[in-house]
Amino acid sequence: MSYLLPLIKNADVKGKTVLLRLDLDVPIVQLKIQNSKSEIKIEDKERLESGLATIRYLTKHGAEIIIAGHLGRPEGKDENFSLRPVAKWFARKVGYSQIHPRKFGIFNGWRLTERISILENLRFFKGEERDDKQFSKELASLADVYINDAFAVSHRTHASIVGVPAILPHFAGIHFAEEVEILGNVLKRPKRPLIVIIGGAKLETKLPLVEKMHRFADYVLIGGKIARETRVLLKVAHEKIYPQAGRKRSVLLIADSNFNGTDISEKSVENFCQIVVLAKTIIWNGPMGIIKNSEFSPRGEAGRIQNSEDTEKGTRKLAKAITESKAYSIVGGGDTLAYLKKIDLLNKFDFCSMGGGAMLSFLAGEKMPGIEVLEK
Numbered sequence: 001m002s003y004l005l006p007l008i009k010n011a012d013v014k015g016k017t018v019l020l021r022l023d024l025d026v027p028i029v030q031l032k033i034q035n036s037k038s039e040i041k042i043e044d045k046e047r048l049e050s051g052l053a054t055i056r057y058l059t060k061h062g063a064e065i066i067i068a069g070h071l072g073r074p075e076g077k078d079e080n081f082s083l084r085p086v087a088k089w090f091a092r093k094v095g096y097s098q099i100h101p102r103k104f105g106i107f108n109g110w111r112l113t114e115r116i117s118i119l120e121n122l123r124f125f126k127g128e129e130r131d132d133k134q135f136s137k138e139l140a141s142l143a144d145v146y147i148n149d150a151f152a153v154s155h156r157t158h159a160s161i162v163g164v165p166a167i168l169p170h171f172a173g174i175h176f177a178e179e180v181e182i183l184g185n186v187l188k189r190p191k192r193p194l195i196v197i198i199g200g201a202k203l204e205t206k207l208p209l210v211e212k213m214h215r216f217a218d219y220v221l222i223g224g225k226i227a228r229e230t231r232v233l234l235k236v237a238h239e240k241i242y243p244q245a246g247r248k249r250s251v252l253l254i255a256d257s258n259f260n261g262t263d264i265s266e267k268s269v270e271n272f273c274q275i276v277v278l279a280k281t282i283i284w285n286g287p288m289g290i291i292k293n294s295e296f297s298p299r300g301e302a303g304r305i306q307n308s309e310d311t312e313k314g315t316r317k318l319a320k321a322i323t324e325s326k327a328y329s330i331v332g333g334g335d336t337l338a339y340l341k342k343i344d345l346l347n348k349f350d351f352c353s354m355g356g357g358a359m360l361s362f363l364a365g366e367k368m369p370g371i372e373v374l375e376k
Contacts, residue, residue, distance in 0.1 A: 003180050005172040005374055008054065011145060013063035019143035019168070020058065021160050022051040023150040023354055024069030024086050027338065040085045044338035046346075047152065048089060050354050054149045054173040055094070059115065066104065066142055067118040068160055069150065070128065077124045084110070087118045104142050128159050136163025149173025151180070152355040154370025155362070161370040170374055175354065180371065182351050183330070183362050191280035191328060192218055197272070197318070198360070199224030200286030200335060206357075212364035214250045219279075221272050223255040223264045223288040223314070255288065263289030264314035273321040282322055283363065285333040285356050288314040316343060323348035332359035 027043040042048070051067075058065050067090065074081035087099045091112040099110040102117060109119040122128040127135025136159040140146070146168040148154065154161055154176070164170075172180070186194075196217040198206055206226055213220045253275070255268035264272075269288065276282060290311040319340060322329050329349045331340065333356030340346040353359040362368055 003184060003371060003375065005177055005180060005371070006170065007177055008057060008147060008171045008173060011147070011169070011171045013058055013061050013145055015062055016144040017064045017066060017142065018058055018145045018147055019139065019164060020051070020054065020065050020067050020173070021146070021148045021150045021164075022054075022067055022069045022173075023047045023152040024067075024083055025071055025152070025334075026086065027334070028071070028085055042085055042089055044334065044341065045089070046337050046341065046352065047334070047354050048086065050175040051149050051173070052093065053175065054147065055090075055116070057174060058147075059094075063115070063145075065116045066109075067116070068122055068139070069119075070123040070153075070160075071121050072123070074121060074123055076126075081121050081123070083118065083121050087112065090116070090118060106138055107142070122158075122160055129156075131157050131159045131163050133163065135159050136167060140164045140167040143168060146170040147173050148370055148374060149176045150370075151176045151353070152358050154355075155358045155366070155368050157369045162373045165373045166376075172374055179353055179355065179359075180362075183353065183359065186281060186283070186330065187216070187363055187365070190216065193279050194281045195219045195221065195275060195279040195283070195327075196363070197221045197223070197282065197284040198226065198286055199284075199288045199315070200333065200356075201225040206286070206360065209357075209360045209364045209366075210252075212366070213360075214252070215365065216363075217250045217283075219251045219253065219275050221253050221255070221275065223268070223272070223318075224286050226286075227255045227257070227264075258289075262311045264318075266314075269314040269317050272318055276318070276321045276325050276327070279325060279327040282325065282327045282329045283359075284318075284322060284329070284331045285336060285360055287312075287335055287339060288318055291315060291335065291339050312339070315339060319343065319345050330359075332356050 026047055029041050029043055071083055072081045087110045091099050094113055094116060096113055099112055102109050102111045107119050109117055111117045125135060146165045194217050196213045198210060256265040258265050323345050330351045330353060331349045332353030337352060
């Protein structure tokens with residue numbers, strides 16, 4: 001599968017307003033400080049930083065920029081999901097300390113500089129996730145050109161991903177194009193053995209992708225919560241996977257958990273590491289155990305963790321094995337990236353995809369609406 005994306009270098013943006021779709025869905029926490037005050041902190045900024053190259057390019061070429069994106073899954077307007085902290089972060093990055101409220105038609109937002117603004121959370125409007133045509137028109141009316149630099153949500157049929165580019169001249173952002181090129185090369189010409197490692201939770205989205213990975217991977221290794229809760233289901237799925245004519249089906253390994261289900265077992269992670277040594281290409285998404293702020297640690301898990309228990313041990317051991325291997329390594333998913341950055345291993349991976357589910361969907365050969373609409 002090849003992609004012919006319209007690139008930003010071919011966009012005429014001088015003197016025009018650009019609606020720039022970025023991935024703004026980052027972990028934000030409220031920290032308590034002295035005198036009963038609190039401070040908002042963005043815990044991982046990788047996704048925000050991935051959009052800076054496109055912002056710098058557009059600024060250099062004389063465009064006015066309106067940044068758009070979402071945060072979390074709010075039920076209507078909810079200040080707990082406001083993009084104000086993100087707006088402040090971008091303002092500091094472009095050399096300003098203050099943001100100023102601004103209206104953009106039906107949208108609220110902030111002016112960061114004379115030529116850069118940001119909209120409030122698009123998911124405050126139901127029309128965003130519904131890909132409502134009228135909502136798309138309202139959003140498109142703000143700009144002359146549309147640029148998508150949010151690969152991580154481009155497997156969604158949302159208004160800001162597919163509705164707006166159907167109306168405006170459209171182009172791929174710098175990081176978006178890089179994602180498609182690098183992942184596309186892996187999909188077309190992977191160096192083998194190719195190992196895909198999937199962990200974390202989100203069973204409803206990951207299980208179908210596990211099955212499809214058998215079409216091109218040599219090994220599929222499953223850990224995290226999806227392995228713990230769906231062991232039988234995955235085995236049944238594996239037995240249905242096509243032994244394709246002329247091609248050996250890939251090996252599926254499902255990790256065992258430790259005695260209380262909070263981490264991958266020592267034996268399983270050792271088995272995974274032995275396979276990693278064989279690899280020439282490794283793709284990884286999702287932790288093997290409960291890590292801080294992980295999708296694998298929903299409410300209720302905390303009560304099962306002993307104070308002295310190291311629930312990140314398996315994920316840490318696997319990460320070190322990958323970075324010490326000679327394989328070309330790709331990692332994706334917000335929780336995984338944040339954890340690797342915390343333990344100073346992120347920069348040892350060859351490529352960091354901003355997409356978790358989007359990365360797996362792309363590599364599984366599924367349709368990517370955000371890519372398809374840019375090609376039209």
